[in-house]
Amino acid sequence: MTDKIGSYLNDQEKELVEKAYAFAAAAHSGQYRASGEEFIEHPLAVAAILSELEGDAQTLAAALLHDVVEDTSVKLEDISSEFGPEVARLVDGVTKLSRIQFHSRVEEQVSNLRKMFLAMADDWRVVVIRLADRLHNLRTLDALPREKQKQIAEETLEIYAPLAHRLGIWRFKWELEDLGFRYLHPEEYRALEQEIAAKQSEREAEAAMIIEQLHTKLEEAGIHADVQGRTKNLYSIYRKMKTQGRQLNEIYDLLAVRAIVDTVTDCYETLGIVHTLWKPMPGRFKDYIAMPKPNGYQSLHTTVLGPFGQPFEIQIRTREMDRTAEYGSAAHWRYKEGRADESFDQKMAWLRQLLDWQREMTDAGEFMEALKIDLFQDEVFVFTPKGDVIDLPVGSTPLDFAYRIHTDIGHHCTGAKVNGKLVPLSYKLQTGDIVEIMTSRHSTGPSRDWLDIVKTSQARSKIRSFFKKQVREEDVARGKASLEKEIQKLGVKWADIDEAGIFDKVLERLRYSDMQSLYAAISYGGISPVHVAGKVKDEIMRTQPSLMPQKEELQKPPTKQVKSPEEGVIVKGMSDFLVRLAKCCSPVPGDPIIGYITRGRGVTVHRIGCPTIQTLKDEERFIEVSWEAEVIGSYPVEILVEGYDRPGLFADVMAAIANVGSNISKATAEADSDGIARISAKFDIHDLDELKKLVADIRRIKGIISVDRAFGARR
Structure with a gap:
């Protein structure tokens, strides 16, 4: 490695790398790997891999130090004081959260990946170091038990190889894939390797003929080119066989030829020469020069029929494009602190999108599945x-x-x-x-x-967040209405309490950040409105006793037994008025409600937040309505439940509904290809409190993702 870094680092940069090696060797002194070799051999190998990509001095220093904080008594502050904040930040980005107790391996895996992605957004060199670390671990995987080998190989194929692909580091991607394949499916790997080797000499002879023909024609055209041939990597062949259900003798484009030229004009002229030499296959031409891949990859791809009638692919690109194709993001080492120009920043936009939706996913299993889909x-x-x-x-x-x-x-x-x-x-x-x-x-x-x-997981996450927010807004309205009812019983005006700063003191005592959070907690049963009202009264008596009425009237209003749901609604300023509960939102006692005077059908009562209200244009026809103080009756509702599909999930949800004594009028269930079950249930309920208790019970069922109240329950 010393010779390699001497070819492109100056003396000051080499001194930093050598200092990092000496520090790491001292810190890891007496430590050994499972293979029996001294531990320092691993970080040294990781740095050597990165030096082949001409990694900068800070990256090489961080690679040498990457296990020091995790596996020795050295602290991150020590790294920062010795090597500066830039190196310390890189080391921190690749250090695993090994000193935290996790409930499961998946939770630990997700936490470490989240940490890496956040660090990577700040400096992409973090993930290049992690990829080199994983690559050397795979090269020395023989020393580990079989189960550990499988675990590391599977994670490599699902996460790290696709990451290398996303960054465009093909040199890493191919080796990560083939080594992961070798340890995850060793028998299939060996069988495919032997089958390909059996005809390798034939392919090499064919490749030599193709390369010679193309090189001769390009020289005649005055195009200076480096023409190379290679067999595609084992894992890409294996995937094609699996996804297309083919045997190896049915996979024809095993050979890939690459022509590396000086200019973009040369690329297109070379393409013309290729198509005059060999017949192009329809639909197999891709122009990644005019339309680069998001990871910056540029090249012309065409598949043609070779001299023996076998298809093969030719890739045509400039030398700069070839460097970007081989090294991906690592072709940008020279940009300060791992940050590139604006065009490169746009190529990394996928990472920011990944971070956007992953922050919203709290379930470790859901995060891992979404990550696999969006990466691979x-x-x-x-x-x-x-x-x-x-x-x-x-x-x-x-x-x-x-x-x-x-x-x-x-x-x-x-x-x-x-x-x-x-x-x-x-x-x-x-x-x-x-x-x-x-x-x-x-x-x-x-x-x-x-x-x-x-x-995409991004779109699905945004849609789910919308409905969660919608539910919160309804919770806030319900909670406020419940608290207002209890405050009214105190005989104190809401405005007077607010003006006196009583609510601020109550929020502080109950440890809520704002009134909206308190209202939402009241709605979903986190705290009782009676308890909050009691705290309000205590604070009034302690600081503003004059606000309380001289004589409290605690007479309880009579309970009203209703024959139909509509009889439980009071229309302000009117009596004996025809009332109808809107079927579009199915309000129940306890819901914040509003009335709308219809032509010939009296007052239709909607839940506040009902989408239909937004379409009603005549504001003068809205009228204040409220529920009777105490109502006994039954009201139709519908809930929508999402959960991870499993045997018995539907039965568990139905049992929870039956346990509150509700009459279920209709229930359906279906599951999608992602393993998500969706259950719809329509039933009768007495009031909002009963419904909230039921929803809380369903949310405690194993595997439940969300429980939402639907609009549109009908009798």
């Missing part, structure tokens, strides 16, 4: 109307595109045009499509059906 995917490349390229997973829809552009565009999407024509929101986007999203300010937000349409 085939892509389509589509255009905005302005010509910007957006990459999405194969199978993505206009809704995925809308949420990739901006959350608000997704939420307010009303339709889409692809290539100038209206398409359904479920349309599967194709590479080259020009996508235009139509929006409306009057849109009430996403539909739950969209969860079955979208492909």
